[in-house]
Amino acid sequence: MKANGPRTKRTYAGSRFSKKDLQEVVAGIRGSVSFGATLNAYTSFNIGGPADVLVEPADVDDVRRLVKQASARKIPLFVVGGTNLLIRDGGIRGIVLSLSKLRAIKDEPGAVLYAEGGVGMPTLIGHAIRRSLAGLEWAAGIPGTVGGCLVMNAGTRLGEMKDSVKAVRLVNMKGDVMDLPAASIPFEYRRARLPKGIVVGVWLQLQQGVRAKIEKVVKEYLHYRKDTQPLAMPSAGCVFKNPPNDSAGRLLEATGLKGLRVGDAEVSTKHGNFIVNRGHASAADVIELIGAVRRTIKQKAGVRLDLELKIVGEA
Numbered sequence: 411m412k413a414n415g416p417r418t419k420r421t422y423a424g425s426r427f428s429k430k431d432l433q434e435v436v437a438g439i440r441g442s443v444s445f446g447a448t449l450n451a452y453t454s455f456n457i458g459g460p461a462d463v464l465v466e467p468a469d470v471d472d473v474r475r476l477v478k479q480a481s482a483r484k485i486p487l488f489v490v491g492g493t494n495l496l497i498r499d500g501g502i503r504g505i506v507l508s509l510s511k512l513r514a515i516k517d518e519p520g521a522v523l524y525a526e527g528g529v530g531m532p533t534l535i536g537h538a539i540r541r542s543l544a545g546l547e548w549a550a551g552i553p554g555t556v557g558g559c560l561v562m563n564a565g566t567r568l569g570e571m572k573d574s575v576k577a578v579r580l581v582n583m584k585g586d587v588m589d590l591p592a593a594s595i596p597f598e599y600r601r602a603r604l605p606k607g608i609v610v611g612v613w614l615q616l617q618q619g620v621r622a623k624i625e626k627v628v629k630e631y632l633h634y635r636k637d638t639q640p641l642a643m644p645s646a647g648c649v650f651k652n653p654p655n656d657s658a659g660r661l662l663e664a665t666g667l668k669g670l671r672v673g674d675a676e677v678s679t680k681h682g683n684f685i686v687n688r689g690h691a692s693a694a695d696v697i698e699l700i701g702a703v704r705r706t707i708k709q710k711a712g713v714r715l716d717l718e719l720k721i722v723g724e725a
């Protein structure tokens with residue numbers, strides 16, 4: 411489809427994969443399976459077209475079966491769960507996985523927590539507080555899943571995922587479970603270099619601390635973020651990486667871009683590095699707004715802004 415062609419929302423009916431192949435990939439899956447499901451509800455932006463098939467596997471064995479069956483038919487898999495994500499309006503071809511049913515947290519000796527990939531970061535922080543475990547305070551206010559945060563090495567000024575990761579459990583593309591020690595994973599700025607596969611769990615090495623102190627840091631940080639970021643509106647977190655020694659939000663403010671709109675997509679008036687969905691923004695609106703921002707910043711400040719937001723799917 412041409413970039414400027416009509417924007418149709420395609421399900422398997424218009425997919426390059428046959429319905430028969432897609433049905434074979436999900437055969438025997440015990441979790442939920444939904445053909446043509448719209449993905450907006452699975453993103454923090456509340457934007458996104460349909461998946462050919464959306465699967466929420468019941469457990470790790472279900473993930474293994476799905477990966478094996480998809481690999482055998484060369485049908486791609488994409489995992490939703492990160493928050494720095496924009497799914498285009500045409501949606502995603504192939505299988506989309508949500509690990510929403512993989513939500514177990516296990517306490518292990520030595521201040522270690524094992525969290526399944528679909529555990530929400532706020533839930534994990536709550537659990538750590540109840541156990542008086544310190545180390546995740548930096549993530550207060552991040553709405554993504556543990557798996558999503560791991561894959562993109564999510565971070566804030568206070569810390570990042572790699573500071574706490576002890577090991578990662580991944581289902582590789584053959585459907586085998588691999589446990590990878592953190593030392594074997596190259597972590598980069600907002601990215602973990604992992605073998606191809608699905609992150610189904612993460613061991614986090616935390617520190618035994620004092621509950622009241624941990625709670626205080628989390629509350630202060632949440633307040634700071636609520637005061638400075640538009641957390642009450644649908645968004646995908648920060649859109650741009652911070653340029654060296656500067657803040658993208660500060661640059662957008664200094665360039666007068668706060669409040670700029672395309673359709674219902676708006677550069678937040680609260681924090682310049684957030685684009686918020688004021689109701690019915692499309693992915694095309696957001697992408698057009700990003701283009702306008704980058705051009706203006708290049709012209710006025712001479713800075714090339716790189717995307718932190720990951721854009722996926724078909725236009």
Ligand code: EPU
Nearest residue numbers: 566567568638647648650651652657659660663680681682
């Ligand atoms: N600022 C402005 N105007 C704005 C936004 C920021 O002048 O609209 C100024 C602030 O006043 C401050 C400076 O820029 O002096 C830095 O701002 P802030 O503390 O908000 O931090 P940031 O560098 O903009 C980073 C992360 C955020 C994270 C915050 C807080 C990146 C790209 N951004 O933002 O992460 O929440 O620190 O720790 O790393 C994200 O990753 O999705 C994200 C939002």
